[in-house]
Amino acid sequence: MSRAPLPELDGDFYTRRFEAGPDPETLVINMGPQHPSTHGVLRIVCELDGEYIRRAEPVLGYIHRMHEKMGESRPVNMFWPNMGRVDYLHAMGWNHSFALAAERLGGVEVPERAEVLRVIATELNRVTSHLLWWGAYLLDLGAFTPIMYAFADREIVMDLMQVPTGSRLTYCYFRFGGVSADVDETFAGKLLDYVKYQRGRFPMYRDLVTDNVILRGRCEKIGPIAPDMIRRYGATGPVARGSGIPYDCRRRETYSIYDRFDFVVPTRTEGDAMARYLVRMAEMEQSLRILEQAAAMLPKAAGGHVNPKAPKPNWKLPAGEAYAATEGARGKIGVYLASDGGKNPYRIKLRAPGFSNLSLFAELAQGTLLADAVSILGSLDLVIPEIDR
């Protein structure tokens, strides 16, 4: 939809862009920050022409918790709880990025068993993150039942992960040089049981949801993102892979022991919400494959759960900087660490995948229906606390 250029008004951000709108026929409305389907405290100021969105601007900052500032004001090993809470749905991914960045800077090695445990933890967390995304997306679209089924599946993983990590959601399992606790000999068996159970649930999800004609009507051809838009905004993860860009950090910037696993990076070319949906469903299946292989590796992996020469508490990072990126459920999680040799790091920069993914919403939502905007937001898999950090 082509629009006349907006008049330049005086005042702050909102006044200039929204208060004295150019057209008395349109409705300026706030989706959020209190809204059942904006996945956190996100405010989207929409200018509606009937049901069509003329402009949509996300407003962030309602849950800014100053994680990066906290990183500058405490020794680096006191930052683990923060990493569990930035994106609580894929906390292990953030743990992993942070551990890699610090280990690169400090030159800390990780034994093989710890690597296998790290992969297991990250992939399990990816499955639960996608399950929750799936349930919440359908809740946005008006189906109230699948979220309950998804949560029932998540309960099993939470019980499984509670034994080594002690947490059910905000995991801070990783430590420099490994993980915080080892698993016992029954863990691999329980993991394989879970993989089998979860695989058995997918046909039901396909019957109930994926093949459902109403859902297809809500997702197909909705919010098509061209590869050019992906590149301009730096979107990563299933958002990028749904538009045909096969970028996965586990393959392109291989870290940990991901080069030893046999898995496929699912990619689709349509670029609409259905493509992103199908990419995530396929990713769950691939994560289960990785988990199977990791469970087979676990009994033979030696080296303990943490490097015996791991840094002590209140470790001072050597001067320098390092960047590490891992593939999170939402995209590329980047952690940049800079230290001047002092007690606390000089700077921790957290690159949240959701931030880049959300940035393209303003351009994407123009001309869509309001109901489609909800569907697009859901398909982007946003976790606002991660975006605001």
Added chain:
Amino acid sequence: MHCLDTVRERAKSLWSLVVGLRVTGDNMLRPQITVHYPRRTVESLAGYRGHVQLVGKADNPAEPRCICCMMCVNSCPSACITVQVKEEAPAPEAPKPRDKAPAAPAEAVAGTAPDRAVEHGGRLIPRTRDGLVPPPEAPAAAAKSAARPAAKAAGKGEDKAGDKPVKKAAKKAPGIWSLDFTLCSLCGTCVAVCPVDSLEYSSNVYLAGRDRREFSGMDMLARLRAGAGAAKSGPDGDAPAGGEGAA
């Protein structure tokens, strides 16, 4: 032919609706996943990580193994642990702030939030976020780093771990050991760094209270003593001292 395809596609779409009904119908006939708490309780509490609590010595469960090294205090990201050394005998040449120390235990035990001062090098210093790494005196440092691998190798439940002689003249024991659970981020660093394995996780999953102050200054010494007393007379509500993983 094209309209036949459309009709076939339409029929398949309608059939997907029927299939969806069948899925939910099937689920209706299957048993519930919910556990009807409190009439029934959850079985899988393995690995539950409650608040941290002190572990008693093997020979004297009412006394904690803690040696007041302040490792937990200094490595806690949330600054929620407060430990003060118990003063055995008042030192006559002690500077003024030290005299306050014996009075403090009474307040702390009453359950109010302790003031955030720690004993450090013979005097009370205010708790601040930075600069909390106490420069240990050299002999103590050597003893601590020697003590830790020995303690870990010896495993839990060894008297040696608790009574490891340090090079300092006096054996320190905590007079105040208080946890502000409202700040705790449950990271487990304190449990991991304790050189004498004096900390463990509680398995009390039914921890509940009516007032925030019940959790902002949890007196762990009192709990340890209460748990040890209960263990002598018989199991009681709260988790007894040394219940998980200790001798």
Added chain:
Amino acid sequence: MNLHTLAQSLGVALPLAQMVIGLVALAAFVGVNAVLLVWMERKVAGHFQRRPGPYEVGPWGLLQTVADAVKLVGKQLFTPPGGDRTLFWAAPFTAFLPVFVMLLPLPWGRALIAYPLNLGILLVLSFAGLNVLALCLAGWGSNNKWALIGAARAVAQSVAYEIPLLLAVLAVVFMTGSLDFAAIVQIQGDMPWQWLGATQPLAFVIYVVCAVAETNRAPFDLPEAESELTAGFHTEYSGMGFGLFFLAEYANMIVVSAVATSLFLGGWKGPVLPGPWWFLLKVYALIFLIMWFRWTYPRTRFDQLLNLAWKWLIPLALANLLVTAVLVKLA
């Protein structure tokens, strides 16, 4: 002493007495049933989701709705500032009152009709449109943009779906030649293959779809789309205002199910059991089906909803009507 003599002694006409007693009985029935249906919805929803639903208050949670009603009554009645007060408070009552009128001509048993009317179908169809008025009043009187959007959607949706509803019912009227509910039920038999639903399956399906859309139930619940519009047209209502809308929705469900039962499922006819029991059984079976739809399907988008009505249901209903007319003429 029967109704006739009672009416004479009181000095009122018999039809009036019958209608008043019928209204009172219907009011009691709707009141109790709305409460029961809320409980049933929550239990059904729970079991579809493999959880228990309410089970704490009363045996099997039966008193949960009563507890909720008490809670709602106790809440502050708050009128949004800047809204039209009269319209705002007229809306819940406008939603609730037509239900009683619509239940009057329905045959609950062989002789159990509150007000026998030979234009029963006309009465029901005309009062069914009042539901839209209630939504409009709610949306406008709330002084809330979200409510306004919800109300606008509701109007378009109701208008669109009333037409295929009418056409489906008209097919039954053509077949039976009567607008009287009692007569239509009388024509049908005891067994399922003797019902009008068996001879008019397409009309039955169209009617059920339109009934779900008219009562704003999922998958057509856009006016109250929780996840898109916060709460749609009843965003600003709290306490008993919301309670009345809530009960009105379930009362409307009873009405459309009762009409469907009379028209397509043989009404009170059935072997062995007395009439009213069969009627209630069939009504509840239909309501269960409607609830099943809600907990299974996601919501259709608004234009897809309207497309379904205008491009699919109306042509199909018209075709059905045409075929019925031809067959009736030939027979």
